[in-house]
Amino acid sequence: MEMRENMPGILFQSVERARKQAIQTELSRRGLGTLGQPMILFLLKDKGREGRIAAQKELSDAMHVSPATVAVSLKSLEREGYVEKLADETDQRRKAVQLTPKGEAAIQRCVQVFEAVDQSMFEGFRPEETRQACGYLMRMLHNLRGDLPPERMNCQC
Numbered sequence: 696m697e698m699r700e701n702m703p704g705i706l707f708q709s710v711e712r713a714r715k716q717a718i719q720t721e722l723s724r725r726g727l728g729t730l731g732q733p734m735i736l737f738l739l740k741d742k743g744r745e746g747r748i749a750a751q752k753e754l755s756d757a758m759h760v761s762p763a764t765v766a767v768s769l770k771s772l773e774r775e776g777y778v779e780k781l782a783d784e785t786d787q788r789r790k791a792v793q794l795t796p797k798g799e800a801a802i803q804r805c806v807q808v809f810e811a812v813d814q815s816m817f818e819g820f821r822p823e824e825t826r827q828a829c830g831y832l833m834r835m836l837h838n839l840r841g842d843l844p845p846e847r848m849n850c851q852c
Contacts, residue, residue, distance in 0.1 A: 707835075713818060721808045729775045732768040733805045734758060736777060739794045740802055748791040750783065759840070777801055 722728055728735070738757050742749040755765040769792060772778045776799035783789035794802075817825050 697805060710792070712817075714812060717812045717815065718808060725804055725808060726799060727808070729771065730777065730801065730805070731771050732758070732765075733774060733801075735765070735768055736794060736798050736802050736805065739778065739792060739798070743794060748781065748793045750789055750791055752789075754792070772798070795814055 713750065715720045718733075719728070722730055722733070727733075735754060735758070738754055739749055742753070750817070751765050751769065752762060752770075755762040768781070769778060773780055774831050775797075776795055779795055780790045780792055820828070
C-alpha cells in the first residue's frame with residue numbers, strides 16, 4: 696500500500712514526530728538533553744505523592760513500553776543523577792526507583808518546555824479549537840487503549 700499524506704494516521708504520526716523533535720531540541724537548548732524519556736520523571740513524582748516508590752515494572756506498564764526500554768532509560772537517568780535505584784524492602788530482587796532533588800528540579804523545567812512547544816504547536820488556534828483537538832486526542836487514546844475512565848474523556852486543555 697502506498698503511503699499517502701492524506702491518511703489521518705500518517706499525518707498524526709508526522710505531528711507526533713515533529714513535536715518530539717521540538718521537545719528534544721528545546722530540552723537540549725535548556726541543558727536537559729540527557730533526559731531521554733522525561734515521562735519517567737513525572738510518573739515517579741506521582742508515585743512519590745502517593746507516598747510510594749515505583750518499581751521498574753510499574754513504570755513500563757504505565758508507559759506502555761517494555762521493561763527493557765525503561766531499564767535503559769533509568770540507567771541513563773541514574774547516571775545523570777535524576778533518579779536513584781533502591782533495593783525493594785519487600786523483595787531484594789526488585790529495584791525501586793525514586794527521584795533525586797536534581798530530578799525534581801528537572802520536572803519543573805520540562806513543564807516549561809512542554810508548555811512552550813504546545814503553545815507553538817497550537818499557534819493560531821482559537822481556544823475552542825484547542826479544546827476540540829484535545830477532546831479528539833483523548834477519544835483516540837480511549838479507542839486505541841480503552842484505559843481512560845469516563846471522567847477523563849472530557850479533556851480540559
